[in-house]
Amino acid sequence: MARGNTRQRIQDVALELFAEQGYEKTSLREIAEHLDVTKAALYYHFKTKEDIVISLFRDLTRPIDELIAWAEQQPRTLEAKQEILRRYHAALIGAAPLFRFMQENQATVRDLSIGETFKERMVTLTQLIQEPDFPMADRVRCISALFTMHAGMFFMQHVDGDPEEKRAAVLEVAVDLVTRAHQGARG
Amino acid sequence: MARGNTRQRIQDVALELFAEQGYEKTSLREIAEHLDVTKAALYYHFKTKEDIVISLFRDLTRPIDELIAWAEQQPRTLEAKQEILRRYHAALIGAAPLFRFMQENQATVRDLSIGETFKERMVTLTQLIQEPDFPMADRVRCISALFTMHAGMFFMQHVDGDPEEKRAAVLEVAVDLVTRAHQGARG
Amino acid sequence: MARGNTRQRIQDVALELFAEQGYEKTSLREIAEHLDVTKAALYYHFKTKEDIVISLFRDLTRPIDELIAWAEQQPRTLEAKQEILRRYHAALIGAAPLFRFMQENQATVRDLSIGETFKERMVTLTQLIQEPDFPMADRVRCISALFTMHAGMFFMQHVDGDPEEKRAAVLEVAVDLVTRAHQGARG
C-alpha cells in the first residue's frame, strides 16, 4: 500500500466535502475517515484545517492568475476580450468543484486570510473586459457576462437540454454581452 | 429595555450576523450577547438555531411567493416580464440582507429543510420570464437577467459610481436581456 | 373551564410520566404540556419538582403507614401475618402506578430526602411478618413473601394467564412462604 500521494488525496477529498457540505460543516474527522487514515495523519501534510483550504485556493487561483496575466498583455480589443471570456469559461468548466466550493462558501471564504484576494481577482478580470469610459449599463453588461458564466455553471443544471448545448449557449450569451457593450459604447 | 419585541430583535440581530459571518460561524452566544440576554432567552422564542433561520426565510420567501403568484396571472407578454423583473429588483433591494445571507451561505442553506424550496422558486421564476420554445441562448439570457440582478446586488459594490445609477443600470441590463431574448425568438 | 382540581391533575400526570419514563427524564415542561398549562402554573401548586414527587409519596406511604400501624397492634400469630400480606397485596394492587414508580426509580428515590423512609417502612414490615428467633432461611422466606408480591406485580405481565388468577396465585405463594416459615420455626 505504498502511497506518496496522500497529500493529493487529502486535497481531493477535502474539496469534494467542502463543496458538498460546506467548509465549517466538514470536520477533519470526516475527511480522515473518507481516506481511511487518522486525523493526526492530516496534520502531517497540512499545518491546519485552514491550510488545506488555502492549498486548494492556490490551485484554483493559479489558472486565473495566468489568465489575468495573459489578458493584461492583450490589446484592449473586443476580440481579445471575447477570447478572455472563452478561456475563463474553459477554466470554469475545468475546475468546476473549486468554483462550486467558492460560490457556496462565500461567507466562510471571506475571512480566510485569502478571500479578499479572490474578489480582487474578479474585479481585475471585470476591468479587463470593460473600458473605463463605458456608460454604466455597458459596464454592467461586462460584469454580467462573467456572472452569467458563474451562475450558469450551477443553475443550468435545473434547465433541460443537452449539457454541451447549454454550455455553448452560456458562453454565447456572455460573449454577446461583452460584444454589445462595446458596440453600445462605440455606436 | 422595551420588551415584547424580543422575538423581532432576535431575528434582526441574527440576520445581520448570519449575513456578515455566516450561519455556522455565528453562535447563539454571540447573538445573545448582542441583545444583552442569555442564550436561554433565545430558546424561549425559537426552538432551535435552525428555527431562527427558518423564520427568517419565511419572511424572505413571502414577497417572492407573492411576486410569483402575481406573475403567474399575467399574460406571457414581454411587457409583463419586464414588470416582473422590475418588481424582483425592488424585492431584492428591499430585502438585501436576506438575499445576501442566502447568497453567501448556500452550502448551509442547502440542507436546511427549506433550501430546496428556494431553488424551486428561482426555477419557477426563470420559467415565468422565458418561453419553452426559445432557443437555448435566449433561455440563458432570461436566466442571466435574474442572476445579473443577484450578483449585481453585491458585486457592484466594487464598482465606482453613484449607487442609484448603478442600480438603475443593473435593472436596465436585466430588462434588456429579456427583451432581446424575446426579440430573438420573434425575429 | 373552572378548575379547582389542578393540583390533583398535576399529581396524576406527574405520576404517570414519572413511572413511565423515570423522574429525571420527565421535565416539568412535559408535565405542563400534558396538562395544557405553563410550567409556571406548576409552581403555583408545588414549590419544586421534588415537591411533586414528595406529595406523591405521602399518598403512597399513608396506606402503608396505616397498614403498619394496624399490623403493630395485632398479635404475632400466623393468621395475623397472613392478613397483613393480604392487605399489603391489596394496597399494592390499589396503588400500582406508585409502586411501579418506586420500583423503577430506586436510584432517584434514594436521595430524595424521603427515600430512606420508604426502605425503613419495608424493613419494619418484614419484621412484622417474621420472628427474631427464626432461622435465617425462614426469615428469608418472610422477606421473599413481600418481594414476591412486588416483582409479581410487574413481572407477571410477561406470564400468560388470567390476570385475576395470576394475582391470586401470587398472593397464595406469598402466604404460603410465611406459613412455611412459621411451621419450620415451630416444627
Place this chain on the structure above:
Amino acid sequence: MARGNTRQRIQDVALELFAEQGYEKTSLREIAEHLDVTKAALYYHFKTKEDIVISLFRDLTRPIDELIAWAEQQPRTLEAKQEILRRYHAALIGAAPLFRFMQENQATVRDLSIGETFKERMVTLTQLIQEPDFPMADRVRCISALFTMHAGMFFMQHVDGDPEEKRAAVLEVAVDLVTRAHQGARG
C-alpha cells in the same frame, strides 16, 4: 498513570457511579473528574454516554447468556433446575454492581435500546426453571425463586447476620421454592 487501560477504567468508574447515583444523575464531567481526564477523553473511547452503559451491559449479559445457553441443553429435571439457580446465584454475586445498577435504574434502562433484551432474558430464564403445565401457583414459585435472589442481593443488607449465612439462606429458599413447585406439580 499507566495508560492503555483507560477504557477499562472508564467502565469501572462509570458503573460505580451509575449504580450509586443513577445513570441520569451521573454526568460525564463527574466520571472524567474521577479519572482525572477531560470529558473529551471519554469520547475518544466511547461514542456517547449511552455507549458506555451499553458496553457495561454486554459484560453483564454475556454470563447470563452463557448460563441460558447451558441451561437450555440440560434435561428438564429438578436437579438441573436447582443447578441453574445455583449458577445464577453465583453470577449475581459475581456481578453485583451491574445487577444493582440494573435494579436501581430500570426506568432508564428500559429505553436504552437494549433494555427489552434484558427482560427477555429473564423471561427465558424463568421458563427454563418451570414447566408449562404447572398450576399457576407453582409457576409463581419458580419466578419467585429468581426474584428472591434478586431482592435478596440488595434488601438483605438490612438484615442482621453473617453475610455468608445470609447468602446461603437466600439460595436455599430459592432452591426450595423450585423444588416445592415440582413436587406440587407431581403430587
Place this chain on the structure above:
DNA sequence: TATGAATGAGTCTTCATTCAT
C-alpha cells in the same frame, strides 16, 4: 390562579489541535 419572559447552571457532544511513540 395562572402566564410570559427570562435566567443560570449544567448537559452531552464535537472540533481542531498536539505530541509521544
Place this chain on the structure above:
DNA sequence: CATGAATGAAGACTCATTCAT
C-alpha cells in the same frame, strides 16, 4: 509517515426556577 490518546475551547440545547403582571 502515521497513529493512539488526549486536551481545551466551544457549541447547541435543556432544565428547574423566578417574578412581574
